[in-house]
Amino acid sequence: MRDPILLPLDLPELEADLSGGLVRRTVHPSGLRVLTERMPGARSASIGFWVGVGSRDEQSEREDAPGSLGSTHFLEHLLFKGTPSRDAYAIATSFDRIGAEHNALTAKEYTCYYAKVRDADIDGAVTVLADMVTNSTLSTTEFEIERGVILEELAMAADDLADVANERFFEAVLGEHPLGRPIGGNPETIRAAHRDDVNQHYRERYDPTTLVVTAAGAVDHDRLVEQVLAVLNLSPEERWHTDRVAAPARRAQLAAGATVVPAPGAPAADGAAGGSPVTEAAGRAFSAGAEPRVHLTERPSEQVNLMIGTEGLCASDDRRFAFGIMNSVLGGGMSSRLFQEIREKRGLAYTAYSFGASYSDAGVFGMYAGTAPEKAEEVARLSRLELQKLADGGITEEEHERALGQIAGSSALALEDSDTRMGRLARAELGSGELYDLDASLERFAAATAEEIREVAALFAERPLTTVAVGEVDRAGFRG
């Protein structure tokens, strides 16, 4: 079996052929990492500035503390608002005038600023992205305007009941764990946010040790490294902003075998009422026989948005390949069991699928469907039943083969896009430190046995299931 490419932090240069492209990696003495994948024939490139800081790294509850809830996402917005050499309008026009696809996103364990541009526009995009990430001024005026924008973003999300269900589901399954919190904070924490606290969060957390620059497509590695070092004012002997205390990256902790602990100030996991007893250590056994938990949110609606699931797998869990196949069979497409039983045979929903989300020290597994309130009880029953059937009887040979084909085909198609490859580099670097090329990862999926696949379903089926329903749950007396 082919091994993944390892990305050790003390290896300054690395070069490897991956299916479809040449991968190169440079680790600067400051801790800054640059990874590129050159794709033959590409006339454009995707460039990402990734910072290994996400919503989980915020201090919670203490509203006046640096890094209060939502501050990572608030900061992401503010990095578009100006540096000493570019105001917000200059940043916006620099992307718009070249027709770039560009945006930023805040996740639970990282933040990313990216652009996809034509080959001739790469240098310009790198310059602006680097300036934004390292030199933003966070002006007080812009801070107050952006507070309004973020409150509108939260209001928009609050009107999307599938979004609401998703946030409630993470909170319900992961309980007090920092990964359970909504990424954007809530209107109260955003109204209470102070500019100086967000600025402190920026100064303390954005650092060469947490910054990973990745690019894929028509990209020249040496040129990119040179350019990033120049904009960041880094020489091989010099650290970027040496006055800052370097926050060790999550991956550095993982690589060193350290236990990942919640960010300072986060309450310890305690299994409080309504929260699930989640700890920060991976693989903890669940207390058997716990009662299923049901979280109902009454909202005027045509559909009930239903999520049922439990704790899933960590990103480094060896069972993730078996899970990929199990998830494909259970709810990964039109031929999957959930889609067939809920939609195709009974017409109970338009959308029905299963999913997994994995992080460094926790994960969730879930099943989603949107359905009329009077059908919610049956859809919930069918979802639980299909999970149990998979746990009891496993998958068929035909399903096994189809899932492998689906994963191979969809992965190959996804890797045609430079943004997928750009993201893969960053997630490997910030995550497990293992970079799988397509063939190596397909070998891992193929090596998972039918029994291992059944065992993953059984693992989830044996855990207490959490049910979240958002919508007119009262209309038909839905009780989970």
Next chain:
Amino acid sequence: MRDPILLPLDLPELEADLSGGLVRRTVHPSGLRVLTERMPGARSASIGFWVGVGSRDEQSEREDAPGSLGSTHFLEHLLFKGTPSRDAYAIATSFDRIGAEHNALTAKEYTCYYAKVRDADIDGAVTVLADMVTNSTLSTTEFEIERGVILEELAMAADDLADVANERFFEAVLGEHPLGRPIGGNPETIRAAHRDDVNQHYRERYDPTTLVVTAAGAVDHDRLVEQVLAVLNLSPEERWHTDRVAAPARRAQLAAGATVVPAPGAPAADGAAGGSPVTEAAGRAFSAGAEPRVHLTERPSEQVNLMIGTEGLCASDDRRFAFGIMNSVLGGGMSSRLFQEIREKRGLAYTAYSFGASYSDAGVFGMYAGTAPEKAEEVARLSRLELQKLADGGITEEEHERALGQIAGSSALALEDSDTRMGRLARAELGSGELYDLDASLERFAAATAEEIREVAALFAERPLTTVAVGEVDRAGFRG
């Protein structure tokens, strides 16, 4: 200036170099058209079976008539439900086991069934798509199950207030015109739909004259033509399903200079209360001085979804290139006027943009923003003001240059995807019959003068503006 490639219906074979690919087109004596664009180096392909029949072609109001509202979309669902040689599960597995990206969509003037697959899987995907489009059985059992699925799809859309605002906006601007109707029908028409009527709609409308097969990527034109003819059981001398009355394609009508009229049974445009006086003929002058029209829909929400606009341009309107630039400047990106004035300077919304939608004989122009109810009045005022300022003063040189750069860059990036090229072929074939390659279309954009751009803004600003607001409009006494 480079001319577009013309696609006359009486030209059986055509071959042309387009920037990035070789385009070939075959018109079969039956009327069937096959267009391909081979992209050098591609390892996958996007394949679409397009039928020139959309929701506008349905007969309206008479619930028991063939083709009642929503039947085109209902039919699209049913084509996944089985043929004499493949049941619904076989269709689903045939796509899933190769990891295809596949789906279908119903629009106002066409329906499309598509798949993106690896090169080795092209033949298989073409076989299944062709079988679905030409041989579906529309079983009564599947019809009843799918009725439930579609009702859930409509319920899902009804919970999305931006979706609701969009449908209301088209109805309000286009009035009784068949293009003003919601694509999917409504719960009443779907509950009343009869299998035999949808079947008749299928038998009468799906025909070689309305079918256009397009593909882009690693595709072999001759092989595709041969395969499609074989599955459709067509020889050069033979018509497909000769017992059917061939419905003339919209484009054939346009090419012949015929006036496009609403589908039989649709009420004549009459400017009834609440509807705008839209006729089926393009370019009709508006009665000056008509009162602005406001349509409020009260729904519990955090945000008001606001759309303001008026009739826009037809797909064949020469002013569409000037409009593209005007739209980029007004609301086409982070540096656009609406985004700057509403979001960046005042923090009143997370999303603010302008848009156009063009059809063979009508179009709409609109501005969208989502905002808190108490800010809706100001956002509406600012949107109207920015349109008026553009109508009065035109655009700056810097904006002009930036818009051209944005269109050039974003078009080049979009055309890297085979699905964009596949769709471009079909829309040209089903629409104006003119296929612009990238350079030719950029020349048209560059040729639009600043005065022509201002005149398009003035055209819209002089028409009576329709305002649609969906959400808690009463909360702050919003009156438009």
